[in-house]
Amino acid sequence: MAADQSAPTALVLGGGAVEVIRSLQLAGIPTAVVSTPSDPSKHSTYARSIFTWDWSQELDKHDEALADRLVAWALTQPKAPVIFYSSDQALIFVSRHRDRLSRGFRFAIPDADLVEAMVDKGLFANLADRMSLPVPATKLISPEQAAAGVPDLSDLGYPLIIKPERRDRSWRDIKDTDEIKVKALVVESAERLREMWPTVATLGHTLVAQQYVLGAESEIESYHVYADETGEIIAEFTGKKIRTYPVSCGFTTALAITDVPDVLNMGRKLTEQLDLRGIAKFDFKRSPDGELLLFEINARTSLWNHPGARAGVNIPAVVYADLTGRPRPVMAAHPRPVTWVHPKDILAARASGESMRSWAWFALRSQAKAFWNWRDPGPFLGMAISRARSGDFT
Incomplete structure (x- = not known):
């Protein structure tokens, strides 16, 4: 569907934006993107690239200066643009700078505390416990506990999974035995846990250990x-x-x-x-x-x-x-x-x-x-x- 160029622009922030662009394209919504340097969404004829940004950087890099840069662009538009965010980093950025960004943009976003809990798996585990959400049995392992030695996770049963509170660059350097990057590490036994612990213990993050739910x-x-x-x-x-x-x-x-x-x-x-x-x-x-x-x-x-x-x-x-x-x-x-x-x-x-x-x-x-x-x-x-x-x- 051809975009209505008189309508407000939808601005998509974050990596992996191309599938969001496709949904906006189907509705005839004019679209722009601030994607990662390697994200192919910036090559779309249906979305103009405002600039590129490395959304994989540490969270403090997505700061007030970035928010001000975006607002300055928004204020040049005939109508206030609508923000969509397609990565956790972009979500946190919009949430933490929602007041500043609202000077030039429109967006829908959950409560700030809920956003933080949904992005941080440690906070999410606490939220799940507090609200009795139907999650698998879970344990949090602090950096200090991780450094102290291999934890006893036998009460979760094996196999179990280990994942970080947030997947950042340090986690992406962790590979499984097949040298393929994964969202979480599956631990089949206590012996396997002891083998991998020297590597995961050095990440410096809270780790989430969780019961593995059997099935494909x-x-x-x-x-x-x-x-x-x-x-x-x-x-x-x-x-x-x-x-x-x-x-x-x-x-x-x-x-x-x-x-x-x-x-x-x-x-x-x-x-x-x-x-x-x-x-x-x-x-x-x-x-x-x-x-x-x-x-x-x-x-x-x-x-x-x-x-x-x-x-x-x-x-x-x-x-x-x-x-x-x-x-x-x-x-x-x-x-x-x-x-x-x-x-x-x-x-x-x-x-x-x-x-x-x-x-x-x-x-x-x-x-x-x-x-x-x-x-x-x-x-x-x-x-x-x-x-x-x-x-x-x-």
């Missing part, structure tokens, strides 16, 4: 929601991972938009319980007995917004409408089945034993594809050129 990554399901300033749920859908890379504790490479009643009901219940406002994604894993266990909440836009929009629930579009006083677009009461695929899914499919013929047919039939759009090939080509130059094809 395809048992991970999610609830996606937008609640307006009164707390009313305006748009929602559910989703399910198909594959990740790496296969265990990896990043999503294929997913499906679903319409699953118990996930909807659990998501609605938690949205109300947390008194949440704005956009959020609740991640659950279904245990072998069918119970939904909550892993994390992300209060930001994400790659799921693109397939969600193609399924009939364009969450960024309805947020934009509310913030700009425009009529809300119609949201499907029951989203259409849609699958989304990332180029790296070919690696995930191969690792899981799927034939290349079967994978090619799946990818061809997927209604949403990461990076690729026939009318906007720039992000895909930019990604391919960047990886070719770096030699990173994994």
Whole structure:
């Protein structure tokens, strides 16, 4: 859909912005981006790049000077732009500088304390305990405890997972035995814990040890929601991972938009319980007995917004409408089945034993594809050129 250039601009902050741009493009919303230097979203013909910014820097680098720079740009626009944030760093930046940014922008964001708790896994563990959220058994390990020696985690049972309070550059230097970066480390036994402890203990962060919920990554399901300033749920859908890379504790490479009643009901219940406002994604894993266990909440836009929009629930579009006083677009009461695929899914499919013929047919039939759009090939080509130059094809 052609963008209405007389409408306020939607400004997307953070890495991985291209899938958010796709959802805004489908609604005909003019879009700009402040992406990372390596993010291919800046090559999109549907989004003008204001400037690039390294969102992976330490949080104190995203300071008042950056906020003032953005506000100065916003004040040159005919109408106040709408901010969307597509990474945790961008979310925290907007939350911590919300008063300053509100001088030039419009945005929807949860309460500041709730934002901090959703981004920091240590704070989230405390929030979950305080509010009796349905999370797996969890223990926090302070840097001092980590330095004192290998902790006794036998009460969590094995296997378990270890993850940092926040994934930053130091965590990205941690690799598993296959030398592949992962979201969390799976620890199969006390012996394995002793082997890896000298490495993870030096990170200097609070570590989160959590009971591992048995089952494939395809048992991970999610609830996606937008609640307006009164707390009313305006748009929602559910989703399910198909594959990740790496296969265990990896990043999503294929997913499906679903319409699953118990996930909807659990998501609605938690949205109300947390008194949440704005956009959020609740991640659950279904245990072998069918119970939904909550892993994390992300209060930001994400790659799921693109397939969600193609399924009939364009969450960024309805947020934009509310913030700009425009009529809300119609949201499907029951989203259409849609699958989304990332180029790296070919690696995930191969690792899981799927034939290349079967994978090619799946990818061809997927209604949403990461990076690729026939009318906007720039992000895909930019990604391919960047990886070719770096030699990173994994």
